Amino acid sequence: MVALLHKICAPLHHRLQDWLLRDKHKTATLTLGHSTVYVLPSKLGFGFLLVAGLNFILAANYQNNLVQLSSYLMLVLVLMSLIQSYANIRGLQLQFKEVPSGYANQGRTYRLSVTNQQRNSYAVQFQWRGNTTLVEKVDSTSQDVYINGDKQPRGCYQVPRLKIFSTYPFGLAKVWSYLEANADYYVYPAPQPHNHALNKQALSETPQQSSGALSQSGNDEFDGLKEHKQLADYRRISWKHFAKREQLLVKEFITEADSAYVVDFGQLPGDIENRLSLMAYSIEQAQIQHIPIAVRLPGLTLPSDSSDEHYLKALRTLALYKNRGAIHE
Amino acid sequence: MSNFASSALSFIYIGILMLLATELPTMLLSLLLLLCLWNLLLANKGLTRPALLATNILAAALLAVLFITVDLKQSVLLFVTMLLQASILKLLQASSAKQQQTVIVLTFFSISTVFLYQQSLYSTLLVGLFFIALTIALASLNGLPTTRLAIRKSIYSLSIAVPLAALMLVFVPKMPAFWQLPGANSAKTGLNERIDPFDIASLAKSDELVFRAEFNDTLASPPYYWRAMLHTEFDGRAWIKAKIPAQARTNIDWPAYSGSAQIYLEKSANPWLYTLGDGVSRASDVRNLSDGLLQRKDPSASSFKYPLSYRPQLPEALSRYEYQYYTQLPQQGNPLTRNLARRLGTKSNDANAFIAELYDYYRYQGFTYTLTPTPITGSDTLDIFLTQTQRGFCGHYASVSAFMMRSVGIPARVVSGYLGGENVGGSDYLSVYQYDAHAWVEYHDGVRWQRFDATAVVAPGRLNGSLSQVEQLRQEFRANLELGLLQLSSFKSLNWLRIQLEKIDYTWTKWVLGFDQQKQNNLLKGLLGSQFAQYSMALVVIAIALTLFIVLMLSSRQRKVQLTFSAKQLSRLFDAAEASALLSPEQLTPVAQLDYLATHTPQLKAHMERISRLYVQTTYEQQPLTKKQRLELKKLVNKSIKIIG
Numbered sequence: 001m002v003a004l005l006h007k008i009c010a011p012l013h014h015r016l017q018d019w020l021l022r023d024k025h026k027t028a029t030l031t032l033g034h035s036t037v038y039v040l041p042s043k044l045g046f047g048f049l050l051v052a053g054l055n056f057i058l059a060a061n062y063q064n065n066l067v068q069l070s071s072y073l074m075l076v077l078v079l080m081s082l083i084q085s086y087a088n089i090r091g092l093q094l095q096f097k098e099v100p101s102g103y104a105n106q107g108r109t110y111r112l113s114v115t116n117q118q119r120n121s122y123a124v125q126f127q128w129r130g131n132t133t134l135v136e137k138v139d140s141t142s143q144d145v146y147i148n149g150d151k152q153p154r155g156c157y158q159v160p161r162l163k164i165f166s167t168y169p170f171g172l173a174k175v176w177s178y179l180e181a182n183a184d185y186y187v188y189p190a191p192q193p194h195n196h197a198l199n200k201q202a203l204s205e206t207p208q209q210s211s212g213a214l215s216q217s218g219n220d221e222f223d224g225l226k227e228h229k230q231l232a233d234y235r236r237i238s239w240k241h242f243a244k245r246e247q248l249l250v251k252e253f254i255t256e257a258d259s260a261y262v263v264d265f266g267q268l269p270g271d272i273e274n275r276l277s278l279m280a281y282s283i284e285q286a287q288i289q290h291i292p293i294a295v296r297l298p299g300l301t302l303p304s305d306s307s308d309e310h311y312l313k314a315l316r317t318l319a320l321y322k323n324r325g326a327i328h329e
Numbered sequence: 330m331s332n333f334a335s336s337a338l339s340f341i342y343i344g345i346l347m348l349l350a351t352e353l354p355t356m357l358l359s360l361l362l363l364l365c366l367w368n369l370l371l372a373n374k375g376l377t378r379p380a381l382l383a384t385n386i387l388a389a390a391l392l393a394v395l396f397i398t399v400d401l402k403q404s405v406l407l408f409v410t411m412l413l414q415a416s417i418l419k420l421l422q423a424s425s426a427k428q429q430q431t432v433i434v435l436t437f438f439s440i441s442t443v444f445l446y447q448q449s450l451y452s453t454l455l456v457g458l459f460f461i462a463l464t465i466a467l468a469s470l471n472g473l474p475t476t477r478l479a480i481r482k483s484i485y486s487l488s489i490a491v492p493l494a495a496l497m498l499v500f501v502p503k504m505p506a507f508w509q510l511p512g513a514n515s516a517k518t519g520l521n522e523r524i525d526p527f528d529i530a531s532l533a534k535s536d537e538l539v540f541r542a543e544f545n546d547t548l549a550s551p552p553y554y555w556r557a558m559l560h561t562e563f564d565g566r567a568w569i570k571a572k573i574p575a576q577a578r579t580n581i582d583w584p585a586y587s588g589s590a591q592i593y594l595e596k597s598a599n600p601w602l603y604t605l606g607d608g609v610s611r612a613s614d615v616r617n618l619s620d621g622l623l624q625r626k627d628p629s630a631s632s633f634k635y636p637l638s639y640r641p642q643l644p645e646a647l648s649r650y651e652y653q654y655y656t657q658l659p660q661q662g663n664p665l666t667r668n669l670a671r672r673l674g675t676k677s678n679d680a681n682a683f684i685a686e687l688y689d690y691y692r693y694q695g696f697t698y699t700l701t702p703t704p705i706t707g708s709d710t711l712d713i714f715l716t717q718t719q720r721g722f723c724g725h726y727a728s729v730s731a732f733m734m735r736s737v738g739i740p741a742r743v744v745s746g747y748l749g750g751e752n753v754g755g756s757d758y759l760s761v762y763q764y765d766a767h768a769w770v771e772y773h774d775g776v777r778w779q780r781f782d783a784t785a786v787v788a789p790g791r792l793n794g795s796l797s798q799v800e801q802l803r804q805e806f807r808a809n810l811e812l813g814l815l816q817l818s819s820f821k822s823l824n825w826l827r828i829q830l831e832k833i834d835y836t837w838t839k840w841v842l843g844f845d846q847q848k849q850n851n852l853l854k855g856l857l858g859s860q861f862a863q864y865s866m867a868l869v870v871i872a873i874a875l876t877l878f879i880v881l882m883l884s885s886r887q888r889k890v891q892l893t894f895s896a897k898q899l900s901r902l903f904d905a906a907e908a909s910a911l912l913s914p915e916q917l918t919p920v921a922q923l924d925y926l927a928t929h930t931p932q933l934k935a936h937m938e939r940i941s942r943l944y945v946q947t948t949y950e951q952q953p954l955t956k957k958q959r960l961e962l963k964k965l966v967n968k969s970i971k972i973i974g
Binding site (some may be wrong): 154 | 441588877880881
């Protein structure tokens with residue numbers, strides 16, 4: 001029943017919120033003012049008001065002016081809190097910096113810079129993806145704020161809304177606002193260390209053929225690994241096995257132009273996620289050692305390259321590969 | 330930060346417990362104090378807090394102690410104690426800021442319950458301090474960087490909030506009481522079946538409500554003598570309630586009882602009820618007695634309501650037995666009193682003449698009314714009162730008068746009950762408090778029972794309204810409602826202080842505690858005129874809105890940039906240069922800007938170099954300009970502006 005109610009109410013709530021907020025917060029920089037700040041008593045504030053109400057009843061029953069006074073005092077204190085918490089956060093300038101892309105085994109971090117040229121803002125909190133960071137004091141010098149988010153599955157994400165709030169000074173009133181920067185970040189598959197060989201292949205070959213075992217494609221296009229710079233982990237390859245083959249032939253047939261180390265989806269074990277993790281590891285290692293690599297996914301090949309953009313593109317490709325909701329809200 | 334809050338809360342609860350020390354059972358009080366001290370230790374030594382199970386066991390144990398030591402009939406005390414207990418235990422458990430915030434909010438309720446028992450200026454100031462401490466604790470738990478900022482913010486907020494709250498207290502129309510809730514105190518003072526006032530040095534008065542009387546048609550006219558008990562036997566020292574209970578009344582002539590009222594009795598375990606004159610009640614659980622008094626059939630300690638019909642006492646002949654009963658005195662004792670009575674008796678022929686003589690005697694022989702009489706011990710207490718001390722309250726006068734009347738053969742009895750009642754806000758009801766307790770005499774003049782009240786001549790104001798409303802006795806009355814500094818009055822400076830404090834306290838009582846619906850109505854009508862008094866609420870709302878707006882405006886002031894002398898001079902120069910379009914279009918530092926001016930406007934070169942030198946000296950080399958240099962800088966800037974212009 002409750003779940004059903006929630007199911008009905010949640011979209012309505014979202015729609016209402018969208019309508020209320022309109023597009024005021026869809027920006028990378030925001031200065032908080034009366035049109036972008038929302039103020040209400042906090043949960044504690046409502047509890048406080050409840051106690052003020054109890055005091056009022058007590059006072060009326062016993063015709064006790066002092067209890068009455070304290071009940072009024074509590075009410076005024078909440079009103080004062082509303083004013084002060086708004087005044088405190090007013091003029092706060094927010095500037096979205098970035099949410100750096102990264103691997104799925106790490107959480108993302110939201111980075112923004114804050115400053116207030118008009119006055120000091122105290123006890124400002126930043127909430128992003130369920131985590132909160134408290135900044136005790138914001139003054140006229142700009143400072144960077146980091147909010148850590150939890151881990152997420154691989155994909156490309158639109159930067160979720162940042163909530164800025166404060167319950168200064170007494171925790172009885174809450175002012176809040178949002179920052180909705182229009183930016184994306186990628187979550188790459190978590191790299192998984194492995195010992196699988198990185199092979200040199202002809203890039204012109206069709207992807208279907210590349211998915212076969214080593215021995216099947218062991219003809220003129222193929223070469224042993226011994227003559228090439230290799231990743232440390234791949235040294236345990238069966239040298240003898242390769243040595244028996246037409247080593248020299250290979251050298252003659254393969255030109256630098258159309259062959260390269262290929263991080264090949266088809267040659268790795270496991271399910272999709274597992275293979276992508278293995279590939280992410282290879283790409284990460286290649287980037288560290290500046291080895292030019294090509295990336296081959298079913299239906300998609302990235303030519304060999306060793307630029308940082310290339311590795312980035314490769315990882316992004318992995319992040320998006322067969323990802324149903326590639327771009328998450 | 331949370332240590333600060335936890336310690337502050339410990340101290341606050343210790344303070345609350347001390348303020349309620351007289352109400353709480355000693356054992357429970359000491360246990361709760363120990364818990365507070367424990368929490369203080371936990372907060373400051375960083376020890377681990379007790380486990381949930383341990384706290385629950387502790388809570389159960391405390392609850393057991395509570396139910397054993399606190400009378401279950403004292404429901405308000407029970408509630409207050411449970412609240413305190415729960416809050417202190419919660420405090421003991423609270424380790425996170427969030428839990429402590431909850432305890433703080435609860436504590437705002439706890440400190441209000443103190444006011445049910447203590448309302449003196451000093452207690453109020455103390456509770457005010459708690460209030461400040463609580464807001465500081467709230468602020469410090471809220472992520473403010475320093476405790477100093479928390480203190481500053483709390484004091485600032487309260488200094489605005491308190492006047493606003495006071496404004497609300499004055500201008501927001503008061504709500505009438507909800508009758509249903511039980512009273513705060515159990516009977517502390519009040520009526521006693523035995524009237525022996527002579528060894529009392531100071532009559533402790535309680536401001537507890539006894540009952541309210543709601544008149545059906547019109548308010549009866551004062552004085553209101555609420556009869557409760559008859560004290561018909563004198564044992565040589567005290568007047569005692571008749572041992573033989575009065576007969577239940579039959580054949581009541583209901584239409585003859587012209588006055589009628591509803592009596593709302595506060596929680597009481599006493600059997601006696603209250604009536605004006607001769608009273609009867611139709612309530613089934615009220616016994617109508619032959620002497621015109623009422624009694625409760627089942628005196629359990631709960632609030633109680635009964636309809637009262639009353640009329641003045643009618644002529645009534647005394648039987649021989651009754652005459653004898655009401656003139657009976659011990660054979661021995663108080664010879665001076667007897668003599669005096671006889672002397673007054675010789676001047677008068679009948680009872681009423683004797684009474685007049687007696688009134689005159691009290692009036693002209695220097696008798697005074699006081700709540701702090703000189704205590705009289707030993708035998709012949711009446712003699713000593715009449716001839717030596719001559720200061721006393723109603724009990725003294727009633728005892729002596731009844732004795733004197735009996736000694737000359739006039740049937741007399743002491744009546745105890747309440748005199749007065751506060752009429753709240755022009756309504757049709759009276760509130761009668763414990764401090765209105767009174768004793769007077771009824772004598773039989775041969776036709777009917779008449780009232781004799783010496784207080785009427787000793788303290789005439791006492792007859793009108795409640796004791797608290799009698800200006801003449803007010804100060805004294807206040808002194809008896811609480812401890813006071815009376816014991817120290819022999820020191821001159823302390824005495825002066827005591828008198829000053831009492832003056833303040835008097836004002837406090839009159840204007841703050843006694844500010845009721847009626848006073849509010851009068852004040853509002855006086856301030857706003859009778860046709861605008863009803864808009865007081867709107868006035869409050871406007872005043873609060875205005876104040877908050879001003880607060881917002883004040884807090885919106887921007888940080889001021891303090892320009893140094895040299896910076897001001899430079900900005901003057903640059904403003905002039907900008908007006909003449911000589912300034913570099915790029916954003917440059919002041920020194921670079923001066924350079925630019927020097928190179929692009931050759932006639933300024935010498936000035937610019939000197940200005941630059943002075944500016945560098947004061948800004949970067951931290952060497953303040955001398956008076957001479959300041960003058961020089963100013964002149965240079967003026968000259969340059971002239972050249973530019």
